[in-house]
Amino acid sequence: MIYQEEHLELQRSVKKFVDNEINPHVEEWEEAGIFPAHELFAKMGKQGWLGINKPEEYGGLGLDYTFQLAFAEAIDNIQCGSLPMAIGVQTDMATPALAAHGSDELRKEFLAPAIAGEQVACIGVSEPGAGSDVAAIRTTARRDGDDYVINGGKMWITNGTQADWMCMLAVTGDSNESPWKNKSLIVVPLDSKGVTIARKLDKLGMRSSDTAQLFFEDVRVPVRYRIGEEGMGFILQMLQFQEERLWGAATSMTGMDRAIEATIEYTRERKTFGQPIIDNQSVHFRLAELKTEVEALRSMVYRAGRDYADGNDVTMLASMAKLKGGRLMREVTDSCLQYYGGMGFMNETPITRAFRDGRLMSIGGGAYEIMLGIICKFMDILPKRK
Amino acid sequence: MKLMVSVKRVVDYNVRIQVKPDGSGVVTDGVKMSMNPFDEIAMEEALRIKEAGNAEEIIAVTIGEQKAQEQLRTALAMGADRAIHVEVDEDIQPLTAARVLKALADKEQPGMVLLGKQAIDDDQGQTGQMLAALWDRPQATFASKVDLDGQKAKVTREVDAGLETIEVDLPAVVTTDLRLNEPRYVKLPDIMKAKKKPIDTTSLADLGVEAAPGLKVTNTAPPPERQGGKKVESVDELVSELKNRGLI
Numbered sequence: 330m331i332y333q334e335e336h337l338e339l340q341r342s343v344k345k346f347v348d349n350e351i352n353p354h355v356e357e358w359e360e361a362g363i364f365p366a367h368e369l370f371a372k373m374g375k376q377g378w379l380g381i382n383k384p385e386e387y388g389g390l391g392l393d394y395t396f397q398l399a400f401a402e403a404i405d406n407i408q409c410g411s412l413p414m415a416i417g418v419q420t421d422m423a424t425p426a427l428a429a430h431g432s433d434e435l436r437k438e439f440l441a442p443a444i445a446g447e448q449v450a451c452i453g454v455s456e457p458g459a460g461s462d463v464a465a466i467r468t469t470a471r472r473d474g475d476d477y478v479i480n481g482g483k484m485w486i487t488n489g490t491q492a493d494w495m496c497m498l499a500v501t502g503d504s505n506e507s508p509w510k511n512k513s514l515i516v517v518p519l520d521s522k523g524v525t526i527a528r529k530l531d532k533l534g535m536r537s538s539d540t541a542q543l544f545f546e547d548v549r550v551p552v553r554y555r556i557g558e559e560g561m562g563f564i565l566q567m568l569q570f571q572e573e574r575l576w577g578a579a580t581s582m583t584g585m586d587r588a589i590e591a592t593i594e595y596t597r598e599r600k601t602f603g604q605p606i607i608d609n610q611s612v613h614f615r616l617a618e619l620k621t622e623v624e625a626l627r628s629m630v631y632r633a634g635r636d637y638a639d640g641n642d643v644t645m646l647a648s649m650a651k652l653k654g655g656r657l658m659r660e661v662t663d664s665c666l667q668y669y670g671g672m673g674f675m676n677e678t679p680i681t682r683a684f685r686d687g688r689l690m691s692i693g694g695g696a697y698e699i700m701l702g703i704i705c706k707f708m709d710i711l712p713k714r715k
Numbered sequence: 716m717k718l719m720v721s722v723k724r725v726v727d728y729n730v731r732i733q734v735k736p737d738g739s740g741v742v743t744d745g746v747k748m749s750m751n752p753f754d755e756i757a758m759e760e761a762l763r764i765k766e767a768g769n770a771e772e773i774i775a776v777t778i779g780e781q782k783a784q785e786q787l788r789t790a791l792a793m794g795a796d797r798a799i800h801v802e803v804d805e806d807i808q809p810l811t812a813a814r815v816l817k818a819l820a821d822k823e824q825p826g827m828v829l830l831g832k833q834a835i836d837d838d839q840g841q842t843g844q845m846l847a848a849l850w851d852r853p854q855a856t857f858a859s860k861v862d863l864d865g866q867k868a869k870v871t872r873e874v875d876a877g878l879e880t881i882e883v884d885l886p887a888v889v890t891t892d893l894r895l896n897e898p899r900y901v902k903l904p905d906i907m908k909a910k911k912k913p914i915d916t917t918s919l920a921d922l923g924v925e926a927a928p929g930l931k932v933t934n935t936a937p938p939p940e941r942q943g944g945k946k947v948e949s950v951d952e953l954v955s956e957l958k959n960r961g962l963i
Contacts, residue, residue, distance in 0.1 A: 334785070335906050338792055341749070342901040348729070377903045390903055 331631045336399040343378065343403035355408050358537035359682070362529065364412060366449045366491045366539075370419060374446020379420055383428050387436050388444040394638035397421070398579050398630070405583035408679060410686030411538035413580040414693075418487045419443060421576040422694075423450035423496040426514055426569040430557035439494055439516050451492035452573075453483040453517070453543070454566060460485070461699040463498070463566065464508035468545065470499040470515055472552065477501070477515060479523075479548040485693075489541025490529050494518045498562050501555075512562035514569075516554045523548035534685030571637065571647045573694045578630050578650035581690060585623045585661045588683050589616055592665040595672075612668055619661050626653050645707040651690070652700035658687035716826030716885070717772045718761040721816055722754040722790050724783040725836040738934045741836075750786045753831025755793075757891040759898040760861055761829050762794045769863045772796045774823060778807050778815050784914060791909035792901045798914040801922065811919075811926045813845035818922040820850055825886060827868065832857050832890040843890035853883035856890040 332340075350372060358364040373379055382397045383389025390396075397420070404413050427440050442448040459465035468481025479499060486495070495517045502511030517524070525544040532540060557565050593616060596607035607613050633646035662684040666673040669680055676682075691697050705711045726732060726741065727749040733742040750758075761773045775790035777783045778801040787798040801815050820828060828850075833840035847854030855861075855870035859878065862869040872879045873892045919926055947953045957963045 334788060335910060337785075338788060338901065338906045338909070339903055341789065342792075342903075342906070346900045376900055381903065390907075392903070392907075396903070 331395050331635050332399055336396060339396060340399050340403035342376070343400060344406050346373075346376065347404065347406045351407050351412060355412070355537065359409060359411070362531075362536055363490070363539040364415065364537045366415065366488055367446075369412075370416075370446035370449060372446070373416070374444065379416075379446050380444030381420070383424070383440065383444055384436075387428070387441040389428070395634055398575070398634040401576055401579035402583050405580045406587075408587075409535075409537055409682055410580075410584065410689065411535040413584075414535060414689075415488055415538045417573070417576040417580060418452060419450050421572040422487075422569070423452040425572045426556050426565045427496060427516065429568075430561075430565060431516075432553065435516060435554060435556065442493075448493040449488055449491050451486050451488040451495050451519075453486055453495040453497035455485045456482060457484045457542075461696045464563065466498060466500065466512070468497070468499045470497075470501045470513065470550075472501070473549075475552050476549045477552055477555070479515075479517065479545045479550065482527075482542065482544045484542050485530065486541045486543055487538055489543060490526055490539040492519055495543075496556070498566050501559050501562070506560075509563045510560050512566075513559050514556040514562040514565050515550060516556065517545070517548065517550055519543075521548050521550060533688060534682070535689055536685075567644070568642075570695065571642070571644055574647040574651040574700075575630065575633055575637065575643070577690055577694050578626065578647070578654035579634070581654040581658050581687070582623055582627050582630065584683060584687070585619075585658065588661055588665045588680060589620055589623070591679060592616065592668050596668050599670075606668060615664055619664060622657055623661065626650065626657055629653065645704060648695075648700040648703040651694060652697055652704070655691035655697060655700075658690050662687045716770050717774060717823055718764060718770045719774045719776060719816075719820065719823055719825035719828045720754070720758050720761045720790065720795065721776045721778075721812075721828070721830045721842070722758060722786050723751040723831070723834045723836075724748050724777065724779050724786045725751045725834055728752055728835060732937075734935050734937045738936060740932065740935050748782070748785070750789050751831050751834045751836075753833060753835070753891055753893070755831075755898045756893070756895050757829035757831050757889075758790050758793050758795065759896045760858075760889075760891055761827075762899070763896065764827075764861070764863060765794070767863075770826065774799060774825065776801065776816065776819055778803060778812055780804055787914055788909055789901065791912045791914075792906045793899065794905065795912070797912055800914055800916045802916055802918055803926065805926060806928075807926065808928050808930050809839050809841035810845055810929060811924065812842045813849055814924045815919065815922055816842070816846045817849040818924055820846075820886075827885060828888050830888070830890050832892050840890075843888050847888040850886075850888065853887040854890070855881055855883050855887060857892045858889050859892050859894045861889060861895070 377390050380389030381392050381400055382394050385391040404416055407413055424443055443450045454463055456466050470477035470479045497515050497517045498512055499515055500511055501513040523546045527542040527544055530540045596612055597605050599606050630650050633643045633650055637643045666680045666684050669678055672678050673680055727747040730746055735742055764770045765773055773795045775787055775795040775798040777787050784800055787800055791798055830843045843856055844854055857873045858870045859873045860871035866885050867882050868885060869882050947956055
């Protein structure tokens with residue numbers, strides 16, 4: 330167990346907040362296809378939860394990553410996948426590189442308000458022509474005096490219609506250069522001239538989270554808005570992905586526990602052929618199997634979390650955790666849904682939402698195939714480029 | 716002035732209670748436990764009194780097993796200054812709890828003892844009143860508003876007929892009702908600070924209290940299962956249906 334009493338106390342407090350301030354609104358937000366990010370994040374910022382492992386100089390709490398992990402597991406008490414994802418974008422996807430490599434000035438201007446919950450952040454990597462294949466992005470940021478001039482578009486941007494700024498990956502170098510060395514991470518305020526939020530996307534799941542397509546036409550931002558060195562963007566994004574992927578895995582487990590618990594309750598009460606459904610060995614054995622898988626995933630996530638908190642690179646374990654978590658979400662929600670029979674196909678049953686929302690984890694933050702590629706690279710079994 | 720707040724470890728209000736098959740009680744093994752919600756309100760009220768500058772120190776007290784220290788940690792994280800754990804393994808009944816709190820009140824000399832109006836496990840709602848009697852101090856129960864005025868407290872109470880406002884001399888016992896306040900969410904920095912706050916452990920023997928259970932639970936049974944409902948088409952039908960069943 331990597332949690333001490335303080336971690337558990339944090340989880341109790343988060344759970345209570347989720348029960349009182351979030352869960353009562355989830356139905357309404359799912360229906361609306363959006364949640365009030367500024368309002369909710371301001372409340373969470375006040376609790377210190379948006380900067381748990383961020384530097385204290387910018388309003389963070391400066392705690393180690395295990396506390397962020399404990400927070401992730403507790404926030405997953407929210408009865409949908411959208412909110413944990415949107416919160417994770419703020420804490421673990423759009424801000425880790427800024428926190429670690431941004432200049433003091435940049436961190437004061439953008440990290441501090443994100444931690445306080447006064448500003449909403451989003452991460453801009455994917456494009457219509459490049460999702461998991463990050464090296465293939467085409468949005469450009471050309472130097473013009475003290476500015477970058479940005480042209481291009483970003484796709485599937487979580488928090489995209491509400492965000493105040495984007496942590497954007499853009500090509501700053503020559504297109505002939507190595508695709509790993511010609512990109513930079515840049516903070517782009519989304520009220521800049523030339524930014525168009527083209528549309529809110531209609532999705533299979535994650536319905537209460539707003540997802541947008543954005544276009545950038547001659548958008549000027551100062552060069553000082555760049556995070557880290559020019560040309561280091563791809564590398565920084567790959568490092569930043571560790572937290573994104575760990576967040577994904579960490580916010581899958583409580584939801585899977587909940588799905589299994591709910592299925593136990595339902596199959597205990599629902600009778601077929603004169604006995605509760607759960608009394609079929611195929612059912613209770615299967616539930617035991619799934620529970621075992623979730624605990625195995627939890628152990629992997631804890632190990633990765635501990636290692637990361639100790640300052641190690643956990644790219645391989647984080648990729649494995651996301652791969653396994655994504656697969657398991659599909660397995661658990663599909664198996665559980667099956668035992669609900671007809672009710673499992675009704676939107677009023679929470680398992681349907683878990684089934685829809687859980688599907689994204691195999692795609693977002695790098696698809697399965699990307700995770701496998703990364704793991705292969707660590708194992709040195711990828712075919713050599715000719 | 717010092718404030719003393721008693722907090723009890725109970726089965727979390729979200730847990731679906733399961734009765735033990737032998738009827739000896741409810742299942743608590745492996746069940747999520749929390750601070751009694753009414754005690755949390757008492758704790759919050761104490762914090763507000765202190766924050767308004769009307770108290771200097773808040774002492775949280777619990778009587779219970781080793782694990783009840785979790786609830787004291789919660790109280791410390793909310794903002795209590797120190798805590799006292801009266802460690803016991805057996806179930807404690809209201810009179811024993813009141814005797815323990817009386818012994819602690821004698822020792823600590825608080826200006827006010829705050830408790831939840833009842834604990835959600837056994838719903839006895841007696842400890843505060845018994846404490847006031849043993850301590851020979853005024854009591855203001857079911858408080859929905861507490862205002863301090865020097866050596867007096869003006870307390871609004873929720874009673875059947877509505878709201879009643881009384882004035883009590885301090886020190887006094889105040890038991891808290893649901894609508895008194897909304898307890899805060901514990902902040903993470905305060906959780907970290909709570910780690911350094913002291914918890915003193917003591918026992919019934921140390922306090923000179925004997926656990927003399929005067930009540931005996933003979934059986935615990937779940938409420939009857941809900942019967943299937945019936946839909947009616949109109950108010951008339953509803954009224955005649957209720958009449959038929961002798962309900963009106």
